[in-house]
Amino acid sequence: MKIERKIILLNAIYLVLIVIIGGSAIQSLNSVSSKQRFLEIADDLNTSFLEMRLSEKNYFLFNNITALYEIKTNISKANDVLDSVKDDIIPVIGESSYNELKRGLYNYNVAVTEAIDNGSWNGEIADNIRTKGHDLEDTSSRITKLEREHISNIIYRSKLLLFSSFFAVIVTALIVSRVVSRMVLKPIKYIELQARSIAAGDYSKIESPIRRDEFGVVIEAINTMSEELEQREEELIQSKKLASMGVLVAGVAHELNNPVNNISMIAQTYEEMYDKLTPTQRLEFMKKVDQESERIKQIVDNLLDFAKPREPRLSKVDINELLRKALLLVQNSLNVANIKSRVELAEGLPQLLLDENQMQQVLVNLFINAAQAMRPEGRLTVRTSLDSENGMVEIRITDTGKGIPSEYIPHIFDPFFSTKEEGGTGLGLSVSYSIIKSHGGNIKVDSRMGLGTTFTIQLPVNDEEKGRV
Amino acid sequence: MSHRIMIIDDEKIVGDMAKISLEEEGYEVETFLNAAPALKKLEEEPFDVVVTDLKMKNIDGLEVLRKVKKLHPSTKVIMITAFANLDVAIEAIKEDVFDFFPKPVRIKELKESIRKALIPDDQTKP
């Protein structure tokens, strides 16, 4: 169900609740006020009944016939009153009580009329008057009493109703706000987290049960967005790579030109001066030619590695083992530079599918860079750990070297970017970068001037599916 | 007294080879791998021709050209460069460079250029 509808439904329920409460409160008020109206009428009637009984007493005491007429007038007055308020009263006290009152009045009237017609005193008739008068008064006060009880009942019940509905409203309000925030805030929080991780470059999709509400739409939009971002990023990397190919080509041309020029000059000199050169000199010339050719070969090798990183030849590799091997390769250089190395390797890491040679090349590059950045007594630390949440194994290579100025950081992975006076081709990191990328991994750098640098490599843990391929 | 030639290039082989060929021609040749010591030397004594690489670490060949011209306006400067760049070439010509050689350098042509450079100004212009 759509959230909008859910909220509307909740609000509707809430509204109905309030209408019911309000309606019943109004109803109670109405019946209280109509009963109140009856009580006013009853007061009038009771007064006239009282007067009738007083006149009755006069009749008994003084045998005064005029008293009987007084009673009759009062009876007809009471009858008039009852007739005029009939419509108001019947709904309050019910038709039977009304008729009972009317009948009482009628009987009383009959008894009084009989006495008047009879003229002289008659004990039996007199008794009849007394009984009928008494009955009438009784009926009237009984009904009045009943109605008073009704009123207090209604008031009591209304109080109870209002009180309990007050609680019901509060409780419902609490529940509704809870439910709404569950329904709305929780998915929002989730989406917010996801947006953060997308911003941080993790383009994995939002995995959530298919929702039919607005959040389903938002989640779908975000998934599409992150897919597109990922694609854009790939395009960007591609175009960056093309751009760096330009840098690369220019750099290579320049790099290659020097050894080519050297060989050419040696050859020209060799040819021209052949007769004057001693055999040792000639040998030396040829050795130099060979060295310069080797220089060209290395540039070309690096270029090939960068421009067309050959498909990694994957095999299952224990990363800790590989790190130890790579460290052995540079151990001699570390010893010469008086740099201590330390390893903190996590136990029980999953085996990784790697091209052992390529990965070794990366590690050696990073170790050599670290060693070159440090002074004697420096320390090289190699750590491994498992990031099971992202399915990655992390390798951290930390040095206590001079650090990388922040303005250089964006360029260190560019081909031919080097700050080294001699012998730096500036290809080490760019080749390492493309190797790590072709393994589906990441390489990041974190550096503090004067304190040191940490390179972090993340490599994906391959599931069995990939392992079989 | 023989002519004095200075060669500045951070590629050692360039200086070595040029030196062998030029000494054979009877010139007095000094080679430098860095611009700084070369310029220092120039402050002490003049050279007839300075051959310098254009692109070196720390200092670029144009800077060397300017400094040489400032110290000894009559010294001829010949540039060699690993890559041809029109902007730089124009700049160098403005600064009165004598000749311009892309790598790989033909030693014979270099020798010819130096020979021309050594002819006094009032007799010829390149």
Ligand SMILES: Nc1ncnc2c1ncn2[C@@H]1O[C@H](COP(=O)(O)OP(=O)(O)OP(=O)(O)O)[C@@H](O)[C@H]1O
């Ligand atoms: N651990 C480090 N500490 C300080 N600076 C570093 C570190 N690693 C790399 N750099 C900087 O990044 C630059 C590029 O490194 P890269 O390995 O690509 O080339 P290089 O080391 O200069 O040359 P090559 O790898 O061919 O010897 C280096 O010149 C250096 O300035």
Ligand SMILES: [Mg+2]
């Ligand atoms: Mg390096």
